[in-house]
Amino acid sequence: MRVFDTHAHYDSGAFNADRMEVLASMPEQDVALILNPGCELESSRTAVALSEQFPFVYAAVGVHPSDCGDWEDSWLEELRALAAHEKVKAIGEIGLDYYWKENPPREFQQQVFRKQMELARELDLPVIIHDREAHQDCLSIVREYPDVRGVYHCYSGSLEDAKVLVKLGWMLSFTGVVTYKNARKSLEVIEWLPMDRIMIETDSPYLTPEPFRGKRNDSGKVHLVAEKIAQVKGMDAEEVARITLENGKRFFNI
Template sequence: MITDTHSHLFWKRFDDDREEVISRAKDAGVERMLVVGTTLETSRSSFELAAAHDGLYPTAGVHPHDVEAPDEVVREEIATLCALPECVAVGETGLDYFREYSPHEAQRDWFRWHLELARLLDKPAIVHCREAHEDTVRILAEFPGVRGVMHCYAMGDEELSPYLDMGFYISFSGVVTYPKNDGNRAAALAVPADRLLVEMDCPFLAPQPFRGKRNEPAFVTATLEAVAELRGVPADEFALQTSRNAAELFGLPAL
């Protein structure tokens, strides 16, 4: 049993073979996948996909790349989706100061809005952070009690402690398999076993040896095996541990 806690299976890059991608994942043991919304439209697609497939779980949110000025109509629709019982998390949300597709101020405003919604609904938040560690920690600290995951955690072990102290789970992606990423591997070693998750963030960031290809959930085995080896635990045991962690955080059926 493997759980990929972060996929974007709705994107056009999967239009030609989405069903095959999902069956390849299941064949590889990836029985559960979160389908993470990034806009109102893709959040709706996440719910449609999840309704049509066992083992897929939807979320709703607006990605920091896609935020503009606060939009009350969109917010109301996202909040309605997040309140549905099948919705397992609020997001993705967060801050991305690397790509800078959206103004920082708008990103911070939407991040706070999502965190307030997570608190209101008592659901976990899926947090994206790129080149924005300090602001991410500062804003998360404004919402004590809100739980969630630092998704596609790409930083080192030195940045970990505020997230762990705030009760967050840490999700590792294909990035942890890249040869130059010793800092990220140090983080994967430092996170307590009951706070670890794995993900593919497909279609981006395929792990070694698939790097450069379109990523898909089946490849999560590469990340899983890399982190298991690093921590000196059997891969199947680590798969079960991270699936149990995902079930705990997102309220999935217990294992």
């Protein structure tokens, strides 16, 4: 079954030893497409460079809330220039992260988030949202931009918020976390979520699905996410793979 890993970080140092070999092996592992988001300027540039080297890799450019401490408004110019590349399909990953105490102050994260939402609106690109322990503030900023479409990556919010997001026309995407023992809340969301709003991802090199948890993740393991969703939905994994691949292509305009 051919799959679309809609969120993987091959710019990560975890792939320094074998990045090219791992990516080159993806077609034979039935990974049809990969989207590599950036977390700051350097990783955004690397994401674009990787998309030039592999026809099945696409990129997003953006500054992650945990990496926004040194933000200057001149970064917007750089992001705008990178986003002009034909293989850049979104602004991301952007959002709010209140989990790590050492992260930039909340107010500052919110300012940087808003600036990148404005950039997405200007460029008519979708956004990839990172929301960790910031559900309320994140949703209220999303609502300030009714003409921006997006996906919540590694969705960890409530069923109630999922219903609001679906109404707003947004997508939710799920990682290997759905295979973990404590995934009950995500599974409840998946059970309810209409199939045309689901995307799957690995968040490689992180969040490796069971039974490989603890090892480095790669896009070849996104099949396990499709299988878990299929189990929850009472569907064939093949069908989940096919629909999420189509959803990803439609969402990212590929």
